[in-house]
Structure formats: C-alpha cells, structure tokens
Amino acid sequence: MSQPSTWEQILDYSNRANPYPFYEELRKTPVTRLPDGSYLVSTYAEIAALLHDPRVSSDIERNPAAAAMRAAAGEDGEGDGPGMTPTFLSMDPPDHDKFRRITMRHFGPxxxxxxxxxxxxxMTEIATDLIDNMAARSRIDVVDDLAxxxxxxVICELLGVPPGDEQRFRVWVDVALQSTDPGLDPETQQKKRIEAGKELRAFMEELVDAHRRAPGNDLLSAMVTDDGPEGRMPDEQLVGxxxxxxxxxxxxxxxxxSNGALTLLRHPAELQRLRDDPGMAIPMVEELLRYEPPVHFVPFRTALDDIDIAGTTIPAGASLTLVLAAGNRDPAHVADPGLFIPDRHNNKHLGFGGGVHLCFxxxxxxxxxxxxxxxxxxRLENPRLVSDPPPYRPSPFLxxxxxxxxxxxxxxxPDGPAGDGTVR
Structure with a gap:
C-alpha cells in the first residue's frame, strides 16, 4: 500500500486538528501538480500574485475539476453551490464587478x-445576552453558545430574516457545506447538494418575495427594491x-x-492581555486570521493562459487550488510563523483571500x-479547555x-472589570 501524499493527508479527517506540519511539507514545493492534473499553490508570494492575476479565473463553469465532479455525479446544473445560480463569488470581471457593486451599494461605503x-x-447586546445565558452553568460549548x-x-437581522427562521436553515446549511468536502466521492456530494438545495432555494425565494411586497430597512429589502444606476439584479441573482x-x-x-477562543485558551498570557486591554482585540483578530484562518484553501480556480510561477508552468485550462493556510505560515512572509503573536499588527495575511474576490x-x-x-x-471566570484538541467539523477547507x-x-x-469578584 502506497504512502498517502501530503495533500491526501491534509484532506484526511484524522489530521484536521493539526494540518500545519503537512502545510510545511507542501511549501517545500511551492507549486505541486496532483495526479488529476490540477495544481496546488502553497507559498505566500505565489498565492498573493495569483489572487491578483487576471489570468486566473473564478468562473466555476470553466473549471475542469468542477466539471468532472459534476459529470461523475450525473449533475448537469450550474451554480456556486446547492440551489444557487452563479453569483459574483464564481464570476470573473466584468460581470463579477457589476453584481458585487450592486450588492455593496447597500452593504458598505x-x-x-x-x-x-x-x-x-x-452585536454587543447579542454577545452580552449570550454570555449572560451561561451564568448558571459550569460547562459551556463556545461553538453552540457563542460562536x-x-x-x-447578526446576518439574519442584517438581511431581514424573520426571528426564529434561522433554525429552519441551520440543518440545510450544514448539509450544503458537507457537500463541498473534497474528501467525499462525487455521488455523495451530489446527493447532499440535492438534499439541501431545494429547501434553501425555496426559503430564499419566499424571503425575496416577502421583502419585495413589504420592504423594510434591511439589506435584502434594499437589494430587491434597488433602482440604482446599474439597475436591479435579476431574480435568479437576487436569490443566489x-x-x-x-x-x-x-x-x-x-x-x-471558535478558533480564536481555542487559541486564547492555549495561550493564557494572551487571554489575560485581552482581558486587561480589550483594545488588543483589533490586532489579535488580525493575527488569528493569519494563524488559524477560517478558510484554509480556495479550490476551483482555472488558468486562462499558461502561467509561469515559482519555476513551474501551470498550463492554460488547468485547475488551481490556492492553499491560503499554508501561505499564511510561510516563513518567507512572517518570522516565527508557527507562533501566535498579536503584536505583529499584520494585516497582509490571506485570511480573507485577496484581489477582486477579497472577502465581501x-x-x-x-x-x-x-x-x-x-x-x-x-466575562468568563477561569475558562479552561475540557479536551484538547476538540472535535472538528468535517470540512478541510472551512x-x-x-x-x-x-x-x-x-x-x-458585563460592566464590572474582569477579576473584580462580581460573579453572576
């Protein structure tokens, strides 16, 4: 039996708690060709360059790996994911730029x-209430109770999802995300996509229609009634x-x-620093985005032309995966990359991707x-881990x-200084 490759070990759930030694091994070859003809890019400078390279496409319909996956599963539909038409996430300019602008009109500057x-x-009120609800307990679950x-x-209130409806879609979302796990065979992925897709799409169609009939002050209402300079999104785009x-x-x-809470519990001196100086939260979150990013890699990019990078030519038409978590710990990017150091004040991490697809x-x-x-x-008095490592979600990239x-x-x-003895 042959030894599994470094990439196979990264995808293996048994290594989910600590994939970083395998990322270190992967970085020894900045660009790796996999047996299926796709490529991995694992070093910071090369990932950053490709995130800004117009020769790299995010259009999933152009991607050979995605097409092969759909064909193997007998899927002939299109879209970013379950029940979705393509959104700006899987578009290239100029369509990407147009639909992202229309959405951003109602979200930010x-x-x-x-x-x-x-x-x-x-947000502070919600967090305060969630912590208050822990007062009578000696054991909490940071994921279920806070993260x-x-x-x-917040996202439900921002979009205008009626109170209580978030429980309707939690199961669908969990199944939908499981369908993106590259460790699953295509047939299983397809079954999970279908399982979640119809319910999710019907849910959002109902929501879009309700906000069109009776718009409020939320983001979804603003989008469905938008008469801006580029016109309204088509209904398919609105739902997606x-x-x-x-x-x-x-x-x-x-x-x-949840990664942040785990990291702080593993670094009690940094937890105390944040307790003493809440202003440390700003650089600390930036370091967390580098050290323990929520998204570990970006799959299904496609080379539109031959791309020479780090001594390798990635041929036109090849599928690319950008391994963000490996790039974040590249010693050519930061000193002591395996150490959690909030004082770095480093906002040049890959925690939110980069280029035109920088996290919206x-x-x-x-x-x-x-x-x-x-x-x-x-607010939590003497928090300590019950088990380390904790159980992880199935996905290797989320x-x-x-x-x-x-x-x-x-x-x-909430208003008492930490350590003042005022315990609820």
Missing amino acids: PTTPGRVAGMEAR YPLPVT TGLLLLIAGHETTVNLI GAPLARLEAQIALTAFAT RGPSHLPVDINGVLA
Whole structure:
C-alpha cells in the first residue's frame, strides 16, 4: 500500500486538528501538480500574485475539476453551490464587478457606510445576552453558545430574516457545506447538494418575495427594491446572492470565533492581555486570521493562459487550488510563523483571500470576532479547555471545531472589570 501524499493527508479527517506540519511539507514545493492534473499553490508570494492575476479565473463553469465532479455525479446544473445560480463569488470581471457593486451599494461605503458600523451596539447586546445565558452553568460549548448564535443572529437581522427562521436553515446549511468536502466521492456530494438545495432555494425565494411586497430597512429589502444606476439584479441573482450572503455571512465567522477562543485558551498570557486591554482585540483578530484562518484553501480556480510561477508552468485550462493556510505560515512572509503573536499588527495575511474576490463580508466578520472574543475574555471566570484538541467539523477547507467545551467558574457582570469578584 502506497504512502498517502501530503495533500491526501491534509484532506484526511484524522489530521484536521493539526494540518500545519503537512502545510510545511507542501511549501517545500511551492507549486505541486496532483495526479488529476490540477495544481496546488502553497507559498505566500505565489498565492498573493495569483489572487491578483487576471489570468486566473473564478468562473466555476470553466473549471475542469468542477466539471468532472459534476459529470461523475450525473449533475448537469450550474451554480456556486446547492440551489444557487452563479453569483459574483464564481464570476470573473466584468460581470463579477457589476453584481458585487450592486450588492455593496447597500452593504458598505461609499453608498451605505454605516450599515456594518451601525450594528456594533446590537452585536454587543447579542454577545452580552449570550454570555449572560451561561451564568448558571459550569460547562459551556463556545461553538453552540457563542460562536454560532452571534453571527447567525447578526446576518439574519442584517438581511431581514424573520426571528426564529434561522433554525429552519441551520440543518440545510450544514448539509450544503458537507457537500463541498473534497474528501467525499462525487455521488455523495451530489446527493447532499440535492438534499439541501431545494429547501434553501425555496426559503430564499419566499424571503425575496416577502421583502419585495413589504420592504423594510434591511439589506435584502434594499437589494430587491434597488433602482440604482446599474439597475436591479435579476431574480435568479437576487436569490443566489441572498443565499451566498446568508451562508457565507455566518459560517466562516463561526470558525473565526471558535478558533480564536481555542487559541486564547492555549495561550493564557494572551487571554489575560485581552482581558486587561480589550483594545488588543483589533490586532489579535488580525493575527488569528493569519494563524488559524477560517478558510484554509480556495479550490476551483482555472488558468486562462499558461502561467509561469515559482519555476513551474501551470498550463492554460488547468485547475488551481490556492492553499491560503499554508501561505499564511510561510516563513518567507512572517518570522516565527508557527507562533501566535498579536503584536505583529499584520494585516497582509490571506485570511480573507485577496484581489477582486477579497472577502465581501470582512468588515462584518472582523467586528463580530472582536466583540465575541472580548466578551469571552472579560466575562468568563477561569475558562479552561475540557479536551484538547476538540472535535472538528468535517470540512478541510472551512476548518473549525464542531464543539468547544469549556469549564468556567462563573460569569462576570458585563460592566464590572474582569477579576473584580462580581460573579453572576
């Protein structure tokens, strides 16, 4: 029996808790050709260059690996994922730029600069309530009790999802994300896509229609009634973009918060620093995005031309996977890459990707993580890991704990300084 390749070991669930030694091995060859003819890129400079290279396409319909996967599964549909038509996530300019601009008009500067910042008080209120709910307990689950409910509540309120409906789509989203696991065979992936796709799409179609009939002050209402200079999105795009924002708007942040809490518990001196100085949350989250990123790699990019990089020619038409987590720990990018050092003040990480596809929701994710981790550090009395490593989610590229049990001695009052003895 042959020894599994480095990439196979990265995909192997038994290595999910610590894939970093395998990333180190992968970086020894910056560009790796896999047996199926696709390529991995694992070093920082090369990944950053390709993220900004117009010869690299994000159009999934052009990607041979994605096409082969769909063909093997007997799938003839199109789209980014379950029940979705292509959104700007899997488009190239100029279509990407147009639909991203239409969406951004209602999410951020210059048209709507206060959309995210205006939710800061509400995010803090949600985090406060979630921590308050832990007061009578000696054991909590950071994922179920904080890392999941905060971003899912925020994205639902941002989009205008009625209260309570987030429970309807949690199961669908879990199944949809499982369908993207490259460790699964194509037939299983297809079954999971179909299982989740119809329900998710019907859910968003109903939501779009409801907001068109009775618009509110939310993001989805603004999008469905938009009469901006580039016109309204077609209904198919509205539904697909709504699903993209709903799923991507909380799933990666769940990982960022839970990975962050785990990292702080493993680094008690840094946890104490954040407890003493909540302003440390800003550089700390940036270091977390480098050190334990929520997205480990970006698959299904396609070379539109021959690309010479790091001594290798990636031929036109080849499929690319950019291994962001390996690039983030490239010693050619940062000194001591395996150490968690919040004082780096490094915002040139790959935690949000880069180029035209730089994460749309980065400002929201940053703020949610800063608020959640500050609340975690300042309000939980003597938090300590129950098990290390914790259990992980199945996905090798959306990597984070599935549960993070933590024992606590109590919960400090929200307005009391940490360690003042005021325990709820």
